[in-house]
Amino acid sequence: MPARPPIPHTLISDSPAAARPKIRPSKMGKWRALVLVLVHVLIGLHIAHWLSSGESLTPVEPSEAMAFSRSSIVNTGLLFFAATILLTAVFGRFFCGWGCHVLALQDLCRHWMLKLGITPRPLKSRALMWVPALAFFYMFLWPALYRLWIGDSLGVRGYELTTSEFWATFPGLIVGALTFLICGFACVYFLGAKGFCTYACPYGAIFSAADRVAPMRIRVTDACESCGHCTAVCSSNVRVHEEVRDWGMVVSPGCMKCQDCVSVCPKGALYYGAGPIPLFAKPRPGRVIKPRAAIRWADEILMVLSFALAFLILRGLYGAVPFLMALGAAAVVAFLALTAAQLIRQPTLERPGMRLKRGGRLLPAGRAFALALALLGVFLAHSAYLQIHQELGDRAYAQTEFLRRSVLATPDQPPAVSDEMRADIESALPHLGKVQRWGLTATLGNAARLAWLQALTGNAEAAENYARMAIERDELPGEMHQLLAHLALAKGDGTAAISEWNLAIEAEPDRPEAYLAQGLFLARNGDVATAQLVFDRGLAAQITSPELSYNAGLARALSGKAEESITFFEHALALNPQYLEARENLAGMLASLGRYKESAMQFRIALTQKPGDIDTRLLLARVLVEAGQAAEAKTELREALQIDPSNTQARAMLEILGEQDSGGSLPPSSERSN
Numbered sequence: 001m002p003a004r005p006p007i008p009h010t011l012i013s014d015s016p017a018a019a020r021p022k023i024r025p026s027k028m029g030k031w032r033a034l035v036l037v038l039v040h041v042l043i044g045l046h047i048a049h050w051l052s053s054g055e056s057l058t059p060v061e062p063s064e065a066m067a068f069s070r071s072s073i074v075n076t077g078l079l080f081f082a083a084t085i086l087l088t089a090v091f092g093r094f095f096c097g098w099g100c101h102v103l104a105l106q107d108l109c110r111h112w113m114l115k116l117g118i119t120p121r122p123l124k125s126r127a128l129m130w131v132p133a134l135a136f137f138y139m140f141l142w143p144a145l146y147r148l149w150i151g152d153s154l155g156v157r158g159y160e161l162t163t164s165e166f167w168a169t170f171p172g173l174i175v176g177a178l179t180f181l182i183c184g185f186a187c188v189y190f191l192g193a194k195g196f197c198t199y200a201c202p203y204g205a206i207f208s209a210a211d212r213v214a215p216m217r218i219r220v221t222d223a224c225e226s227c228g229h230c231t232a233v234c235s236s237n238v239r240v241h242e243e244v245r246d247w248g249m250v251v252s253p254g255c256m257k258c259q260d261c262v263s264v265c266p267k268g269a270l271y272y273g274a275g276p277i278p279l280f281a282k283p284r285p286g287r288v289i290k291p292r293a294a295i296r297w298a299d300e301i302l303m304v305l306s307f308a309l310a311f312l313i314l315r316g317l318y319g320a321v322p323f324l325m326a327l328g329a330a331a332v333v334a335f336l337a338l339t340a341a342q343l344i345r346q347p348t349l350e351r352p353g354m355r356l357k358r359g360g361r362l363l364p365a366g367r368a369f370a371l372a373l374a375l376l377g378v379f380l381a382h383s384a385y386l387q388i389h390q391e392l393g394d395r396a397y398a399q400t401e402f403l404r405r406s407v408l409a410t411p412d413q414p415p416a417v418s419d420e421m422r423a424d425i426e427s428a429l430p431h432l433g434k435v436q437r438w439g440l441t442a443t444l445g446n447a448a449r450l451a452w453l454q455a456l457t458g459n460a461e462a463a464e465n466y467a468r469m470a471i472e473r474d475e476l477p478g479e480m481h482q483l484l485a486h487l488a489l490a491k492g493d494g495t496a497a498i499s500e501w502n503l504a505i506e507a508e509p510d511r512p513e514a515y516l517a518q519g520l521f522l523a524r525n526g527d528v529a530t531a532q533l534v535f536d537r538g539l540a541a542q543i544t545s546p547e548l549s550y551n552a553g554l555a556r557a558l559s560g561k562a563e564e565s566i567t568f569f570e571h572a573l574a575l576n577p578q579y580l581e582a583r584e585n586l587a588g589m590l591a592s593l594g595r596y597k598e599s600a601m602q603f604r605i606a607l608t609q610k611p612g613d614i615d616t617r618l619l620l621a622r623v624l625v626e627a628g629q630a631a632e633a634k635t636e637l638r639e640a641l642q643i644d645p646s647n648t649q650a651r652a653m654l655e656i657l658g659e660q661d662s663g664g665s666l667p668p669s670s671e672r673s674n
Contacts, residue, residue, distance in 0.1 A: 023229045026260040032097065036104040043101065050166040058163045059170070062203045063324075069143040072157040081203070088210040092217050096197060096207060097236075097256030103197060105184035110193045110235060118353040122192030122237040123335055127300040128199045128307060135202035135327055175320050183328040189352065190335045193235045198254065200327035208253035212279045216272065217251075218261060220244035224269035230261030244270065246287045251278035299338055306330075306337035313384045319444030333376070340373050386435050390443065393431030397449050399424040404452055408479070411486040411497070411517050412524070415456055422457075429453050448475040451483060460487050478508030482517060489521075497521065505537075512538055512545035519551055528558050546575040550582045562589045580609055584616060587623070596627035614640045618649055630657055 050056035057076045058064060062084075064077020084095045096103055113120060144154060171179065187195035197204045211217075218240070230240035238252045240261045250261075262270045283289055295303075310333035315326035342349050343366065349357040356366035400421060407415050417425070432450055435443050451466035464487055467480045481504035488496035498521075504514035515538030523531035532555035538548045553568030569586035572579050587602035603620035610616065617640045624633035634657055640650040 023232055024264055024266070026233055026263040028259045028263045032258055035098050036101075036107075039099055040101060040104070047166070055162055055164045056166055058160055059166065061169075063139070064169065066139055066143070067160070069140050070147075072154055073160050074156055074158070075160045085206055085210050088207050089213050090216060092214040092257045093204075093207045093211040093253060093255060094257040096204060097258040102180075102183055102201070103194065103256070105180055106188050106194055106196060107235060109185045109188045113189065113352070116353070118189075120188050120192045120195075120352055123190070123195065123199070124294050125199070125300060125303060125334075126294055127304045128331060128334060131199055131307070131327065131331065132201050132205035132208075135200070135323075136205040139202050139323070171320070171322055171325075175322065175325070179322065179325040179328075182325055182332065186332045187328050190332050192237055194237065194254075194256075195331070196328050197256075198237070199331040200324065202324075202327075211253040211255070213277050215274045215277055217249050217275070217278070218244070218255060218257070218259070219249045219271055219273050219275055221269045221271070223267040224265075225267060227266060229264045229266060230270060233260045233264050234258075235260070240270075246283050246289055247278070247281055248284055249275060249278065249281070251281055253278075295338070299341065302341060303334040303338050307334035310334065310380065313380055313387055316390075317383050317387065318439065318441055319446065333380070336373060336376065339369075343370060343373075382438075382440070386439055386443070389431040389434045390446075393428045393435065393449070396424045396428035397432065397453065400428075400452065400456060403456060407455075407486055408482050408513050408517060411482070412489045412521055414490065417456055425453050425456050429457075442473055444473070445470075445475050447473060448480055451480060455483060455487065460490060463487060478504045478511055478514060481507060482514055485514075485517065494521070494525070509541050510543060512543050512548050515543070516545075516547055516551065519555070523551075523555060523558075528555050531555050532559065544575060546572040546579050546582065549575065550579060550585075553582070554585060557585060557589055562592050565589050566593075578609060580606060583609075584619075587619070591619075591623050591626070596623050599623045600627060600629075612643060614644055614647060614650070617643075618653070621650075621653060625653075625657070633657065 046056060046060065059077055060080045061077045062081040064075050065081045067073040067075050068078050084099075088095060110120060147154065170176070183196045183200070187200070191199055224241075224244060226241050226245055228241045230244075231238070231242070234240050235258065236252075236254050236256050238250060238255050240250055240255075243250045243252060257272065259272055262272060307330045311326050311330035314321050314329050315323060317326075321329075339349075339351070343357060343362075346357065347360040349366070351369075354365045354369065355363050356369050357363060362370065403415055403417065403421055428449070432446055432453070435446050436450060439446075447466050447470035451463050451470055454460075454466060455463035464484060467483050467487075470480045471477050481500045485497040485500035485504070488494075488500060498518060501514045501518035501521075505518075508514070515534055519531040519534035519538075522528075522534065532552060535548055535552035535555060538545065539552060549568045549572035553565040553572065556562075556565035556568065566586060566589050569582045569589065572582040573586065576582075583602055583606045587599045587606065590596075590599035590602065600620060600623045603616060603623060606616050607613065607620065617636050621633040621636040621640070624630070624636065634654060637650045637654045637657075640647055641654075644650075
């Protein structure tokens with residue numbers, strides 16, 4: 001009998017463990033861990049700098065680049081994201097492996113699982129692989145395309161490289177912890193190592209695309225024996241030994257250049273270096289690339305539908321679930337839906353660390369798993385119920401925006417609620433009431449909405465209760481204090497209203513509404529001096545509001561401070577050149593100081609905005625007379641009479657200017673014919 005040839009070292013072998021060479025630990029793992037620790041140290045220093053100084057660089061986070069897609073604002077996040085994409089196009093997808101804090105969490109969770117004897121199995125879904133690309137399109141491309149469609153320009157409108165509101169775009173502690181739990185632990189356990197990167201991360205989509213043209217990547221020499229050590233240690237689920245065998249390099253865009261494979265190769269056959277790019281690469285001669293077995297399409301459809309439904313239910317749930325967390329959770333739900341189907345139809349089923357079913361019989365772990373799936377289904381159904389009522393209520397509530405703005409602008413006047421508006425309010429109240437009543441926890445912003453709706457229906461007591469509830473939950477505290485000021489005025493309590501406005505200013509010192517409302521209330525009640533102080537307080541807070549500047553100028557004009565008022569009117573016009581009231585008051589103040597030519601110029605600009613305004617034309621004529629330009633004044637008066645032949649003021653001024661003596665004729669007047 002001929003001697004049996006030796007069994008080659010492959011990833012899957014029938015040879016005993018003792019006969020297979022031991023996979024040595026990666027030397028790169030500790031260095032990558034150190035780099036990721038340093039990344040978190042830098043994040044901590046960034047936060048500490050903001051806390052200590054009150055201002056720092058805008059977050060160095062790819063999601064911040066959405067500010068450019070939506071409003072053409074350049075921030076630090078955009079510059080960082082653009083730089084990492086360009087570097088990826090040269091060096092490959094290195095940032096994910098060496099700089100991402102979410103990936104660090106996934107790797108840490110995988111490390112702990114391996115210590116517990118649980119090896120996460122990668123999900124091989126062809127359909128869900130498109131989720132990151134769709135998420136990237138939605139976050140970054142769709143807003144820009146929509147702006148182009150409506151004729152907006154994508155030109156840079158401003159730079160926001162520093163901010164005092166560093167945490168404004170980040171979730172709170174609880175939501176942040178849940179995001180890490182889902183995107184880190186749950187995605188790794190159910191979807192495999194780096195499961196969130198594969199099936200949810202929108203940034204990974206563009207990094208994967210850039211990686212396809214990167215010349216720097218993992219390559220192989222002729223010393224390779226396809227032992228499979230590289231694939232065994234790869235935490236990115238790349239079949240390294242097969243790719244280098246078939247292509248001479250790793251072509252998968254999932255490779256994150258961790259270089260664990262390079263470190264453990266017993267022959268030193270792998271290296272990271274430059275060469276042909278994978279976009280145009282062809283298999284090595286004689287190699288035929290066969291697609292690996294994947295999930296059947298019926299299961300793919302089940303997962304896609306489950307993902308879409310779960311995402312719609314979870315995104316924005318309780319006003320708290322952010323976009324990325326919803327993506328990660330929806331991917332997990334899609335996998336669990338597949339598991340539920342397999343639990344029903346397959347006689348035997350296992351999951352990492354759990355035996356669920358054997359010989360057609362559910363094992364204890366399987367019964368617990370089935371119960372957990374049932375509870376998840378009940379939770380999703382309940383959440384869908386809340387989301388439907390939230391959506392219907394929010395749609396009706398949105399129709400009241402103009403009315404709510406008018407209440408804040410004129411808090412001492414009762415809102416004029418039309419029949420159509422009342423129908424919207426009556427439609428929104430029961431929907432949002434159910435969200436308030438049946439939610440497992442408070443929905444962020446819902447108490448504030450109910451406060452407004454109750455106030456607009458005239459239910460002051462309920463409105464006040466909801467407003468104070470909203471303030472306790474930190475829901476629009478500034479706006480809620482302003483609403484309480486309106487309710488106080490409705491009861492005739494001006495002192496309480498002023499107190500609420502002061503609390504609104506304290507809660508949101510960088511918004512102009514409370515300053516304006518309080519100042520206008522004081523001015524209407526004769527306290528112009530205090531009103532001026534309120535307007536000045538708002539301007540001192542660096543608020544760029546033309547209304548604040550205008551009212552600060554008007555308060556000075558009413559106090560006889562003409563020179564000072566001019567400065568504020570000019571500032572208001574610099575912020576809003578179409579501010580007609582500011583221009584007319586500026587013209588009036590200039591005239592009161594004898595600066596007639598400047599006054600006339602401002603009145604003429606005002607007339608270009610409102611050419612049919614006879615009062616402004618009469619004021620211009622008077623200024624022209626004072627400036628010694630009687631002929632031009634007569635022209636303006638004749639124009640006024642062309643607009644309104646019965647205007648007695650224009651006719652009287654023409655007579656005073658001697659229009660009849662000059663042989664001119666006045667337009668016919670009904671008063672003269674009588």
